[in-house]
Amino acid sequence: MTTQTDDMAPSAPALLASACDREPIHIPGSIQPHGLLLVADSATLRIFAVAGDVEGRLATDWFNQPLSRLLGQSVEAIVQKLPPGVGQRLAGIRGSREMFDAVLRRTSQGIAVELEPAPAERLFAAEMLGELDTAAMLFETAPDLPSLCDEAAKAFRTLTRFDRVMIYRFLDDESGVVLGESLGGELGSFLNHHFPASDIPAQARALYLRNRVRAIPDVNYAPSPLRTATAVGRPFDMSDIAVRSVSPIHLQYMRNMGVGASASISIVVNDRLWGLVACHNRTPRALAYEWRLAAQTLASGFARQLRIRDEQAEPQERNALRAILDLLDRDLGGDMSILDILLQQAERLCSAFEADGFVIVTRDQVHATGHVPDVQALRELADWVARAPEGEIVCSHELPQLHHPAAAYATHASGLLATKIAGHAPLTLLWLRAESPEIVKWAGNPHKALQVGPGEILNPRASFEAWSEMVRGRSRPWSTVSREGVARLVEALVEAQRNRCMRELNRQLTATVAENERLLQHKDYLIREVNHRVQNSLQLVSAFLRLQARGAGTSDVHADLEEAQRRVAAVALVHRQLHSSHALEEVDLADYLGELARELASSMGGESWLDHLTLALEPIHLNPDRAVKLGLIVTELMLNTAKYAYGGAPGPVRLDLGLEGETVALSVSDQGGGKLGTREGFGSRMLRAMVGDLQGTMDEKANAPGLTTCITLPLEQERYSRPNIAEA
Numbered sequence: 103m104t105t106q107t108d109d110m111a112p113s114a115p116a117l118l119a120s121a122c123d124r125e126p127i128h129i130p131g132s133i134q135p136h137g138l139l140l141v142a143d144s145a146t147l148r149i150f151a152v153a154g155d156v157e158g159r160l161a162t163d164w165f166n167q168p169l170s171r172l173l174g175q176s177v178e179a180i181v182q183k184l185p186p187g188v189g190q191r192l193a194g195i196r197g198s199r200e201m202f203d204a205v206l207r208r209t210s211q212g213i214a215v216e217l218e219p220a221p222a223e224r225l226f227a228a229e230m231l232g233e234l235d236t237a238a239m240l241f242e243t244a245p246d247l248p249s250l251c252d253e254a255a256k257a258f259r260t261l262t263r264f265d266r267v268m269i270y271r272f273l274d275d276e277s278g279v280v281l282g283e284s285l286g287g288e289l290g291s292f293l294n295h296h297f298p299a300s301d302i303p304a305q306a307r308a309l310y311l312r313n314r315v316r317a318i319p320d321v322n323y324a325p326s327p328l329r330t331a332t333a334v335g336r337p338f339d340m341s342d343i344a345v346r347s348v349s350p351i352h353l354q355y356m357r358n359m360g361v362g363a364s365a366s367i368s369i370v371v372n373d374r375l376w377g378l379v380a381c382h383n384r385t386p387r388a389l390a391y392e393w394r395l396a397a398q399t400l401a402s403g404f405a406r407q408l409r410i411r412d413e414q415a416e417p418q419e420r421n422a423l424r425a426i427l428d429l430l431d432r433d434l435g436g437d438m439s440i441l442d443i444l445l446q447q448a449e450r451l452c453s454a455f456e457a458d459g460f461v462i463v464t465r466d467q468v469h470a471t472g473h474v475p476d477v478q479a480l481r482e483l484a485d486w487v488a489r490a491p492e493g494e495i496v497c498s499h500e501l502p503q504l505h506h507p508a509a510a511y512a513t514h515a516s517g518l519l520a521t522k523i524a525g526h527a528p529l530t531l532l533w534l535r536a537e538s539p540e541i542v543k544w545a546g547n548p549h550k551a552l553q554v555g556p557g558e559i560l561n562p563r564a565s566f567e568a569w570s571e572m573v574r575g576r577s578r579p580w581s582t583v584s585r586e587g588v589a590r591l592v593e594a595l596v597e598a599q600r601n602r603c604m605r606e607l608n609r610q611l612t613a614t615v616a617e618n619e620r621l622l623q624h625k626d627y628l629i630r631e632v633n634h635r636v637q638n639s640l641q642l643v644s645a646f647l648r649l650q651a652r653g654a655g656t657s658d659v660h661a662d663l664e665e666a667q668r669r670v671a672a673v674a675l676v677h678r679q680l681h682s683s684h685a686l687e688e689v690d691l692a693d694y695l696g697e698l699a700r701e702l703a704s705s706m707g708g709e710s711w712l713d714h715l716t717l718a719l720e721p722i723h724l725n726p727d728r729a730v731k732l733g734l735i736v737t738e739l740m741l742n743t744a745k746y747a748y749g750g751a752p753g754p755v756r757l758d759l760g761l762e763g764e765t766v767a768l769s770v771s772d773q774g775g776g777k778l779g780t781r782e783g784f785g786s787r788m789l790r791a792m793v794g795d796l797q798g799t800m801d802e803k804a805n806a807p808g809l810t811t812c813i814t815l816p817l818e819q820e821r822y823s824r825p826n827i828a829e830a
Contacts, residue, residue, distance in 0.1 A: 129337045130347040132325035134318065136388065137345030138202070138217040139328065141338065142169040147181060147213060151338070153328040154345075160197045160217070165330070169213065177206060184208050187342065191391065193220070203391050207342055216345045221390035230396045233261060237400055241407040250411070251282025254379070254404045259284040261396055262365060262389060264381035268292060269369075271377035272307070274499070274579060275299060278377065287384050289360065301355070302378075310368045311375050312341055314401065315394040317365040318348060320386035321356040344394075356382075363387040365394075367401045371408050379404075423587040426454040427594065434598035441529065445469055455519065455584050457533040464529060474534055475511035482507060484530040487520045495588050496520045499535070502575040509575065512537050517577025519584060521592050525599045533588075535577035643670050689729035691759055691766075692719035698733050699757050702740050710752040711744075719759040722766055728819065731792050732768065738789050739770040739811055747774025747808065761817065766798075768813040776809035778802055 133139050138154035147169045156164050161172050170176050173195055180190055186208050195202040195217060202217040237257035244250035251269040259267040265287030268280045276299035283293040302310075310316070325347040328338055340346035356364055363386045367379035379401060381389075389397070426447060433443045444451070444462055448471040452460035459472035463484035468477050475483075486505050487496050499517045502509040508516070517535030522528060647670060650663050696717050703711035724732070736757065743755055756771040793800045798815030 129339055130325070130349075131337065132327045132347040133216075133340075133343070133345045134320075134347055135323050135326045136218065136319050139343065139345060140164070140169065140172065140215040140217070141211070141328075142213045142215070144181075144208070144212055147178065150212070151328055151330050154217075154326045158198065159200065160202075169215065173204065173215065180206060181208070181213055186210075189342070205344070205391065209339065209342070211338055214343060216343055218345060218391060219388075221388070221392070224392070230392075233257075234396070234400055234403065238403050241404060244407075247411065248281060250404075250407060252284070253282075255282040255284035257400060257404075258367070258379050258381065258397065259286065261400060262381050262393065264363075264365065264383045264387060265289045266292075266382040268380045268382075269377065270297070270380050271369075272375060276302075276304070276307075278302065281377075289382055289384055306349075306352075307375055309341060310366065310378065311370065313344065314368040314370070314398045315365070315389075316344065316348075317363075317389040317394065318353075318356070319363050319388040321353050321362060321364065322386075323353075344391075360384070365389045365397070367397045369401055369405050369408070371405045371412075376405065376408060420583050422454045423583065423590075426450045427587065427590055430591070431594055434594060435601075440595060440598060440602075441527070444529070444531075452533070455533045455587065456535075456578075457517075457519070458536045459514065459532075459534040461532040461534065462529060463532065464527065472534075473514055473536060475514045479507070479511050480532065483515075483518070483520075483532060487518075487530055487532065488522050488528075490522070492522070492524055493592065494521070495585055495592070497580050497585055499577045499579040500575060501577075512575045516575050517580065519580050519588060521588055523592060523595050523599070525596075529595075531588075531591075533584075535580075537574060538577050688723040689726050690721055690723055691729060691732065692721040694729055694733065695719060695736055695757065695759060695768075698736060699740065702737060703755075706740075706744050706752075711755075714752050714754045716754070716756040719757065720761055722759065722761055722817075724766075724817075728796060728815075731796055732813075732815075735789060735792050735813060736768070736770065743770060743772045743774070743776070747772040747776040749775075762814075764817045766815050766817055768815075769810055771805060771808060771810040773805060773808040775807070778804055778809065 133153040135154060138156055138160060139152060140149050140156070141151040142149045148166050149164050149169060149172065150166070152164055161167070164172060170178065173192065175192060175195070177192070180192075184190055184206065189205040189207050192204040192206060192215075195204050197217075201220040203220045204215050204217045207214045207216075237253070240253040240257065241250060244253050255267045255269050265285070266289040267284045269282035270278050271281050272278050278297045278299075278301070280292045280295050280297075283291060285291060359382070361382045361384070363383040365381040367381070368375060369377045369379065379397070429450070430443060430447060433446070434440065438446075441462065441464065448460055448462070448469070452458075452471050457472065459470065459474035461471070461474055461480050461484075462469040463480060468480050468484075470477075470480065474480060483505065490496050497519050498504050501516055501518045502512050505518075508518075514536055515534040516537040519533040519535075520531060522530045647663050647666050654663060696719050699715060699717060700712065703715045740755060740757075743753075744750060747753060754773045756769075758767070758769045758771070760767050790800060793813055793815070796815045797819055798813055801812045803810050803812065
């Protein structure tokens with residue numbers, strides 16, 4: 103029966119459709135009756151629970167019995183070395199009327215031993231290795247994936263001897279398709295048929311990753327419950343137990359397919375469940391432990407070939423992407439804008455990712471290459487992509503299902519590979535693939551995969567007749583290589599933005615440094631020019647005072663004019679000393695005051711004063727403004743010493759400078775005739791004013807003979823001085 107439909111609503115409510123995913127299939131509380139289960143305490147190895155006909159097939163008295171006694175083998179040493187999750191096979195377990203093969207496992211709830219009847223026909227190692235080697239050769243020589251899957255189906259049917267063996271692959275939407283098949287007996291074909299995702303729920307797929315081989319010898323079995331000596335045991339996790347009972351829904355599903363027995367072997371590629379080897383038999387059929395091991399080994403060889411083919415199929419695509427990305431890396435190192443580089447390589451970016459259209463969306467413009475929807479649709483699509491977390495790559499081959507407005511332009515864009523590049527000029531990059539309509543053949547109507555029975559009991563579908571539909575809104579899927587290529591492109595563009603930003607900052611910094619150097623040179627020129635003019639002016643004033651003093655004779659006016667001349671000369675000296683320094687931000691007081699004192703001594707009487715000058719100066723740095731004031735204070739003190747202590751004649755003068763904690767201590771000492779409390783003139787008032795301006799103090803003490811003037815001031819001056827309450 104063939105039906106074309108694009109939109110058919112499921113017949114069962116969504117809540118019931120998710121019932122399979124919620125069914126606790128890992129704790130069924132029972133096992134399949136062909137086997138037995140013993141559960142012993144991990145510490146004592148005494149049995150506290152069993153499942154199956156243990157009394158009739160193994161031992162009538164089992165509760166609290168040592169595990170070794172029921173198995174007829176010592177297991178204490180095995181249990182001590184057994185890691186969790188690993189099964190240890192025990193052969194030759196003798197029952198009441200049959201022989202068993204057993205597998206012993208350590209679980210979080212105890213030591214579990216599952217027993218199955220030993221097969222009448224044993225699989226010898228040489229025979230198994232021969233079949234595996236033959237299969238491996240056929241796998242390697244298969245020319246393509248369909249041929250490989252056909253060879254695999256034949257190899258698994260030869261090994262298991264089931265009536266129908268299918269190679270079933272999971273698709274991106276969790277549905278499945280039969281890629282290979284080998285038939286015998288009366289069962290029909292499902293080759294190339296699709297099965298909906300609900301046929302194998304998510305939790306079942308998770309268990310297929312954990313248990314690589316599962317067998318149901320008879321789908322019409324009655325479950326055997328887990329029990330203790332007196333009551334049903336607590337829920338026991340049977341995730342790793344091969345004989346655990348399966349979902350009643352799955353058993354009915356098998357019966358609806360006309361299957362009497364089944365086995366499933368997981369195909370795991372790169373730690374992901376690629377698919378299953380599904381084995382069906384018309385009548386009951388067991389798959390013994392050693393056959394299951396052989397099937398698992400064969401599945402590993404098949405998975406290895408799938409992985410090799412995937413890796414071999416990728417180089418051509420990788421090379422094309424690497425070529426365009428290398429071009430971009432080269433161009434991104436230049437000065438062309440990132441947008442212009444992408445526009446220049448737009449066609450190559452489109453073809454390298456095997457897209458039908460490539461779009462660059464900025465704040466103001468939309469640049470498109472190839473077959474794309476209209477500009478408004480592209481802007482809306484870019485806005486939708488931009489809402490994804492930063493750095494995330496949006497990838498879909500069924501875009502209308504994720505972004506419903508895309509249904510209007512599905513013919514142009516049913517596939518999307520996109521990302522957003524953040525920054526001061528953000529870009530959104532869109533690769534688009536056109537719709538690829540296809541007729542999909544299903545094993546039964548997928549929209550009626552679940553049925554609601556009486557009392558709203560969920561039942562599996564009953565029909566598996568071929569049912570076809572036209573699937574729209576899909577494109578060719580994007581490969582892992584394409585997604586990795588976009589990730590690498592994003593990394594390259596982000597790195598380019600970062601490098602360009604750093605280069606621009608470096609250019610700005612270099613320009614700023616050059617401008618600052620120019621300004622500093624100009625400032626230095628102005629300072630030197632001002633200093634030159636100030637020095638000239640002070641020299642003129644000093645010369646004028648000297649002339650006036652000569653004209654005044656020997657009167658008091660003459661003395662005052664000479665005193666004024668010395669002070670002007672001292673100010674000129676302080677100014678010259680300060681501006682001859684190369685460091686204008688901070689002044690080293692030791693160097694500054696030392697040079698100042700020596701020049702003052704020279705100006706007062708040449709070498710004779712220099713011979714009497716003693717300096718004990720500790721390096722201390724102050725800002726120029728405070729240094730100038732301190733220089734004027736030292737100048738005034740030395741002039742006063744020459745005038746009052748020695749009457750103008752040379753005499754011993756000592757200048758001390760040191761740091762006491764956070765306080766600068768300065769003293770000028772003489773051994774002349776100065777006395778305490780005799781300085782109350784203009785000079786003394788000026789000194790106290792300058793010291794107060796520095797937030798310091800000035801004291802005098804007698805030397806016997808001579809006088810010492812001590813100046814103290816804070817190393818770091820407060821920005822605003824506290825007001826003098828007495829003066830206010």
